[in-house]
Amino acid sequence: QVQLVESGGGLxxxxxxLKVSCVSPSRIFSEYIIGWFRQAPGKEREFVxxxxxxxxxxLYADSxxxxxxxxxxxxxxxxxxxxxxxxxxxxxTYYCAADHAWGQIDNDPDEFDSWGRGxxxxxxx
Numbered sequence: 001q002v003q004l005v006e007s008g009g010g011l012x013x014x015x016x017x018l019k020v021s022c023v024s025p026s027r028i029f030s031e032y033i034i035g036w037f038r039q040a041p042g043k044e045r046e047f048v049x050x051x052x053x054x055x056x057x058x059l060y061a062d063s064x065x066x067x068x069x070x071x072x073x074x075x076x077x078x079x080x081x082x083x084x085x086x087x088x089x090x091x092x093t094y095y096c097a098a099d100h101a102w103g104q105i106d107n108d109p110d111e112f113d114s115w116g117r118g119x120x121x122x123x124x125x
Contacts, residue, residue, distance in 0.1 A: 001114040002026040002098050009094060009119030016086050020119055022079045022096030033099040034079040035112055036070065038092035038121075047107035048094070051079060059105045064090075086123045093118040 008020035022034060035050035049070040050059045058070050064083075072079040079096060097112035106112075 002029055002032060004096050004098060004114055004116035006094065006096050006116045006119040009121045011122045011124065012086055014086060014088055014123055014125050016123075017082070017084045018086060018121060019080055019082045020094055020121065022081075022116060024077050024098075026077070029077045029098075030074050031100065032114075033101060033105055033112075034070075034072065035097045035099065035105075035107070035109075036079075036081045036094060037097060037109055037112075038090075038094045039118075040092040043092075045095070045109055047109065049081060050099075050105045050107065052105055053102070057105055059107060061107070083121070086121075088123045088125045091121060091123050093120050 002024050006022050012018050036048040037045050039045040047061050051070045055072045067085045069082045095118045096116045098114040099112045
């Protein structure tokens with residue numbers, strides 16, 4: 001398992017942008033698929049996006065495709081989620097998670113074995 005720390009959440013108006021970060025002190029962070037999930041009050045945790053170890057392959061939920069971009073900086077041990085055209089329904093706590101598997105990226109939260117504590121994103125209408 002790896003330690004993950006999210007940051008960058010906040011309050012933004014609808015239509016605005018926000019960039020959240022997931023950083024890890026682990027020297028083997030680059031061996032993990034990193035995913036972003038979110039959970040709104042009273043709702044189940046849902047997949048948002050994920051990126052492969054190399055950063056070459058990405059996967060997005062349909063609800064955020066063409067609005068959100070996931071990327072990773074190996075030198076900084078950081079994965080980013082840039083969120084554009086934000087909507088009130090994007091309001092949630094955003095969590096990053098790590099999956100030590102190799103191969104196809106999964107969107108199943110049960111496949112991710114390390115989780116951060118989350119960062120709150122609130123989009124006002």
